[in-house]
Amino acid sequence: MRSTDSFPDRYGKNSYALVTGGTDGIGLAYCKELAKLGFNIIIVSRSLDKLANSKAELEKLCPGRDVRTVQFDFNEHQSIDAYKTRIMEHIKDLDISLLIQNAGYAETGPFKDVPMEEHQRLMNVNCVPASLLTKLLLDKMRARAKNGIRSGMIFLSSVAAVAPMPGFQTYSATKVYNDFLAKGLWFENKACIDVMSHRPAYTSTKMTGLRESLTVVSPEASVKAALPDLPYENETYGPLVHEATGWFMRKLNELVPGFINNKLFQMSKKIWAKNQKKK
Numbered sequence: 175m176r177s178t179d180s181f182p183d184r185y186g187k188n189s190y191a192l193v194t195g196g197t198d199g200i201g202l203a204y205c206k207e208l209a210k211l212g213f214n215i216i217i218v219s220r221s222l223d224k225l226a227n228s229k230a231e232l233e234k235l236c237p238g239r240d241v242r243t244v245q246f247d248f249n250e251h252q253s254i255d256a257y258k259t260r261i262m263e264h265i266k267d268l269d270i271s272l273l274i275q276n277a278g279y280a281e282t283g284p285f286k287d288v289p290m291e292e293h294q295r296l297m298n299v300n301c302v303p304a305s306l307l308t309k310l311l312l313d314k315m316r317a318r319a320k321n322g323i324r325s326g327m328i329f330l331s332s333v334a335a336v337a338p339m340p341g342f343q344t345y346s347a348t349k350v351y352n353d354f355l356a357k358g359l360w361f362e363n364k365a366c367i368d369v370m371s372h373r374p375a376y377t378s379t380k381m382t383g384l385r386e387s388l389t390v391v392s393p394e395a396s397v398k399a400a401l402p403d404l405p406y407e408n409e410t411y412g413p414l415v416h417e418a419t420g421w422f423m424r425k426l427n428e429l430v431p432g433f434i435n436n437k438l439f440q441m442s443k444k445i446w447a448k449n450q451k452k453k
């Protein structure tokens with residue numbers, strides 16, 4: 175049975191885990207799990223009040239951990255200069271061992287109807303930090319190997335990367351981006367960094383608005399099942415039920431081409447129409 179017991183020795187005691195979008199859902203669950211293992215935490219996220227609340231929650235959960243927060247809106251700032259001055263400047267002296275590229279959100283609707291600005295925003299938030307923040311941290315994380323310790327990176331992809339998703343096209347394409355980025359980085363850096371793509375299926379977070387059920391898991395359950403795979407795999411779905419969802423979607427797409435596409439497209443049209451009425 176895999177566990178995270180080896181993580182402090184493997185990645186370095188008292189080092190920092192940087193989690194983007196760590197104020198809610200899956201990102202917050204990563205922060206809690208890593209803080210419990212002894213890692214100090216840096217959260218890079220958008221809302222100041224949520225950053226303060228998450229910091230307080232983590233400090234209460236794990237007294238003694240250093241919890242830093244960096245307010246940064248990945249949609250508002252996309253220049254390399256902004257990443258350097260508004261993020262890196264605040265964390266340049268910290269020993270960062272783990273990077274969880276989690277910030278993200280979804281938008282649904284027929285491609286022709288979703289406004290251009292929304293497609294742009296999805297790429298700004300779901301893709302740009304995955305490449306830029308990694309590039310800015312990579313050399314330092316690789317250099318830790320000189321002291322005999324490894325580093326780790328997790329990229330939040332999705333089961334949406336398994337098959338094309340009409341009605342969620344730009345979102346699912348951004349999740350393929352995260353998945354491919356993780357796997358390329360895994361190959362290039364496997365001598366010193368563990369890199370993994372985490373591909374959750376439905377999880378009960380603000381992004382989905384879903385309640386827990388047989389197939390919808392809590393963010394904590396997703397993270398608890400995914401994290402132990404980091405030293406071993408370059409891809410995980412997390413809990414067994416999400417592993418099964420991924421397998422089922424892949425098979426269905428192979429055996430009945432177009433079935434998933436059609437179902438999702440119909441569903442997205444309904445969601446789009448409902449959301450338009452609300453506006």
Ligand SMILES: NC(=O)c1ccc[n+]([C@@H]2O[C@H](COP(=O)([O-])OP(=O)(O)OC[C@H]3O[C@@H](n4cnc5c(N)ncnc54)[C@H](OP(=O)(O)O)[C@@H]3O)[C@@H](O)[C@H]2O)c1
Binds near residue numbers: 197247279280299
């Ligand atoms: N939930 C699922 O079913 C599911 C399934 C597959 C993959 N995923 C992936 O898992 C990741 C987390 O999703 P979640 O469901 O946990 O979402 P969530 O509960 O909505 O949390 C998203 C986090 O990202 C932050 N964020 C959003 N926009 C941002 C921006 N422009 N700049 C900086 N931070 C921003 C949010 O901060 P604010 O609160 O300030 O907005 C929040 O901390 C995403 O990448 C998503 O694609 C989720």
